[in-house]
Amino acid sequence: MSDVLVLVDHFDGALRKVTPELLAAASRIGNPVAVVVGAPGTAEALAPALAEAGAATVYAAESAEATQYLVTPQVAALAAAAAATSPAAILLAATIDGREIAGRLAVRLDSGVISDAVDVDADAVATQSVFGGSYTVRSKVSRGTPIISIRANSIEGSAPAAAGTVTPLEFSVDAAASATIVAVHTEPAGDRPDLGAASVVVSGGRGVGSAENFTVVEALADALGGAVGASRAAVDSGYYPHQFQVGQTGTTVSPQVYVALGISGAIQHRAGMQTSKTIVAVNKDSDAPIFEISDFGVVGDLFDVAPQLTQAVQARKG
Amino acid sequence: MNIVVLVKQVPDTYSERKLRESDGILDRDATDNVIDEIDSRGVEAGLQLTEAHGGEVTVLTLGPDRATEVLRKALAMGAHKAVHVVDDAFAGSDALQTSAALAAALGKLEFDLIIAGNESTDGRTASVPAMLAERLGIPQVTFVRALEIDGTTLKAERTVDGGYTEVTSPIPAVVSVTEKINEPRYPNFKGIMAAKSKPVTTFSAEDLGLAAGDTGGAVSWSIVLDAAPRPPREAGEKVNDDGSAGTKVAEYLASARLI
Ligand SMILES: Cc1cc2nc3c(=O)[nH]c(=O)nc-3n(C[C@H](O)[C@H](O)[C@H](O)COP(=O)(O)OP(=O)(O)OC[C@H]3O[C@@H](n4cnc5c(N)ncnc54)[C@H](O)[C@@H]3O)c2cc1C
Numbered sequence: 388m389s390d391v392l393v394l395v396d397h398f399d400g401a402l403r404k405v406t407p408e409l410l411a412a413a414s415r416i417g418n419p420v421a422v423v424v425g426a427p428g429t430a431e432a433l434a435p436a437l438a439e440a441g442a443a444t445v446y447a448a449e450s451a452e453a454t455q456y457l458v459t460p461q462v463a464a465l466a467a468a469a470a471a472t473s474p475a476a477i478l479l480a481a482t483i484d485g486r487e488i489a490g491r492l493a494v495r496l497d498s499g500v501i502s503d504a505v506d507v508d509a510d511a512v513a514t515q516s517v518f519g520g521s522y523t524v525r526s527k528v529s530r531g532t533p534i535i536s537i538r539a540n541s542i543e544g545s546a547p548a549a550a551g552t553v554t555p556l557e558f559s560v561d562a563a564a565s566a567t568i569v570a571v572h573t574e575p576a577g578d579r580p581d582l583g584a585a586s587v588v589v590s591g592g593r594g595v596g597s598a599e600n601f602t603v604v605e606a607l608a609d610a611l612g613g614a615v616g617a618s619r620a621a622v623d624s625g626y627y628p629h630q631f632q633v634g635q636t637g638t639t640v641s642p643q644v645y646v647a648l649g650i651s652g653a654i655q656h657r658a659g660m661q662t663s664k665t666i667v668a669v670n671k672d673s674d675a676p677i678f679e680i681s682d683f684g685v686v687g688d689l690f691d692v693a694p695q696l697t698q699a700v701q702a703r704k705g
Numbered sequence: 706m707n708i709v710v711l712v713k714q715v716p717d718t719y720s721e722r723k724l725r726e727s728d729g730i731l732d733r734d735a736t737d738n739v740i741d742e743i744d745s746r747g748v749e750a751g752l753q754l755t756e757a758h759g760g761e762v763t764v765l766t767l768g769p770d771r772a773t774e775v776l777r778k779a780l781a782m783g784a785h786k787a788v789h790v791v792d793d794a795f796a797g798s799d800a801l802q803t804s805a806a807l808a809a810a811l812g813k814l815e816f817d818l819i820i821a822g823n824e825s826t827d828g829r830t831a832s833v834p835a836m837l838a839e840r841l842g843i844p845q846v847t848f849v850r851a852l853e854i855d856g857t858t859l860k861a862e863r864t865v866d867g868g869y870t871e872v873t874s875p876i877p878a879v880v881s882v883t884e885k886i887n888e889p890r891y892p893n894f895k896g897i898m899a900a901k902s903k904p905v906t907t908f909s910a911e912d913l914g915l916a917a918g919d920t921g922g923a924v925s926w927s928i929v930l931d932a933a934p935r936p937p938r939e940a941g942e943k944v945n946d947d948g949s950a951g952t953k954v955a956e957y958l959a960s961a962r963l964i
């Protein structure tokens with residue numbers, strides 16, 4: 388069976404949730420091989436979790452430079468691993484970095500790339516959900532090694548546990564073609580789940596009216612154990628930070644429940660949330676387009692409805 | 706400093722976008738086509754830098770004949786000249802082919818910096834800037850929300866999942882901007898008139914030395930097998946708030962076992 392390379396997405400000494408999903412996808416195509424890029428010692432520390440998630444081999448691409456440069460260390464490591472294994476496919480997370488690593492790597496390996504797949508089968512045929520979920524497209528790489536970036540939370544099942552044998556991997560980074568990371572600022576995520584991965588998302592729009600008023604949105608999100616999102620109008624008005632924007636040019640979400648508070652439902656907002664399982668909307672305007680796609684719509688003032696809903700949810704939880 | 710800004714013509718996000726039934730390729734005739742909003746921010750970033758440091762902004766697009774419209778728009782904003790890579794042979798290109806043609810065109814231009822959008826609103830692969838950097842052998846500094854040039858060094862704030870990083874890079878480099886970078890200026894009447902006499906150079910596949918066997922959808926690195934439209938969502942229940950709607954929503958969610 389051919390090897391399938393998986394670029395390990397890790398942060399602060401732990402696997403990101405998407406990594407086992409990538410290994411599960413890899414196991415459909417061939418023999419999952421994890422590639423860890425990081426400071427010395429990273430692979431050894433992650434190996435037990437990677438073995439559990441199905442990695443037969445764990446390549447350790449480690450050096451001081453590995454964390455210093457943007458994207459190019461991962462590209463170099465995957466190119467080296469590809470030369471060593473002639474893999475059937477290379478899988479990465481469809482994050483900002485993942486899609487760029489895929490792009491640079493595709494050029495280096497003269498291979499085709501499929502971006503933001505929501506599924507992949509045993510023949511490395513990928514499924515994409517495009518135009519905000521308006522179309523489902525199946526596509527396939529026709530030249531070189533298939534390089535596929537996969538959206539978090541979309542692969543079902545898991546790979547059987549495997550050996551997870553750590554093997555050092557030689558790689559070298561071209562410093563002249565690399566940007567240098569000077570400082571990393573991560574905003575504290577708090578207790579709320581990741582927007583892109585949450586099973587409940589409560590979003591506020593321009594109708595929320597101010598940054599202070601967003602506490603109404605947050606309270607409902609917390610009662611439901613969900614993430615907070617915002618429309619672009621709310622972000623542009625300074626009510627909520629940009630990284631929480633849902634839509635065409637923000638995050639695409641597909642939770643079990645999406646609650647839209649004071650959001651009109653512009654086509655670009657819908658492009659980021661219309662594949663949610665259940666949509667609840669609260670809007671003062673009974674003609675707001677958000678109601679066209681809502682499973683349960685309330686024509687009313689969000690400042691009456693949302694706090695009452697928050698209380699009712701809390702009461703049910705006891 | 707001379708800057709090349711990449712601009713792409715895309716279907717207007719306000720319209721319903723379609724894929725052709727026959728081959729799953731974007732149907733550009735089914736919608737209005739506009740400059741991708743993110744690329745007008747790229748043009749703005751380029752103009753601000755040349756206003757501060759001197760030099761010229763060249764806008765570059767790959768697309769069919771009518772993509773000249775987006776070049777005129779950028780010229781009307783203040784870009785100095787334009788390059789249009791246009792050839793029927795490019796129809797149906799994937800991201801690898803697009804980046805190869807753009808890199809070949811860049812090889813004919815002089816630049817200290819290349820600016821692109823972080824992610825187009827149609828293909829959304831967010832990979833063309835990185836592919837270009839690889840083809841040109843230079844750094845890429847992508848998803849930038851703030852940008853500064855100090856001599857031959859570029860300093861940027863780059864958006865990442867869950868925060869931002871400070872990044873530096875020598876130039877030339879490929880930069881891609883996010884929608885937080887700036888608000889693009891509107892072309893004024895003078896700009897629109899001036900745009901009419903600004904130079905637009907065109908390059909064909911042959912001009913760029915690209916082999917016929919490498920261009921176009923028939924020989925792309927990835928192919929669409931099939932594309933199916935998703936059934937439209939139906940509207941469900943709608944109630945007027947009579948003072949108990951919050952409780953009703955909770956009941957609805959509970960009956961659907963969602964809480
Ligand atoms: C290229 C491009 C990309 C875009 N990308 C995105 C994107 O990623 N995400 C996004 O969201 N938008 C995006 N937009 C913007 C989009 O077109 C809309 O402008 C935006 O979604 C509107 O946000 P909104 O619904 O909060 O504001 P509005 O459209 O102003 O709606 C506010 C709503 O709140 C209601 N309201 C007011 N007060 C109350 C109250 N007290 N109680 C209940 N309801 C109330 C009003 O009736 C109204 O319907 C994009 C646009 C373009 C051109």
Ligand SMILES: Cc1cc2nc3c(=O)[nH]c(=O)nc-3n(C[C@H](O)[C@H](O)[C@H](O)COP(=O)(O)OP(=O)(O)OC[C@H]3O[C@@H](n4cnc5c(N)ncnc54)[C@H](O)[C@@H]3O)c2cc1C
Nearest residue numbers: 501502711767799800821822824825828829830831832833
């Ligand atoms: C729905 C859909 C899905 C697709 N999926 C894939 C895929 O998985 N793999 C693949 O290889 N191709 C794919 N394509 C084809 C790909 O979109 C085109 O080749 C496209 O020209 C380049 O990719 P992008 O639009 O995703 O660019 P992105 O990388 O998202 O664009 C970033 C920036 O690059 C610049 N840029 C991009 N294209 C041009 C251009 N033609 N002229 C000037 N500047 C440009 C712009 O500044 C843009 O803002 C897809 C197309 C569609 C419509």
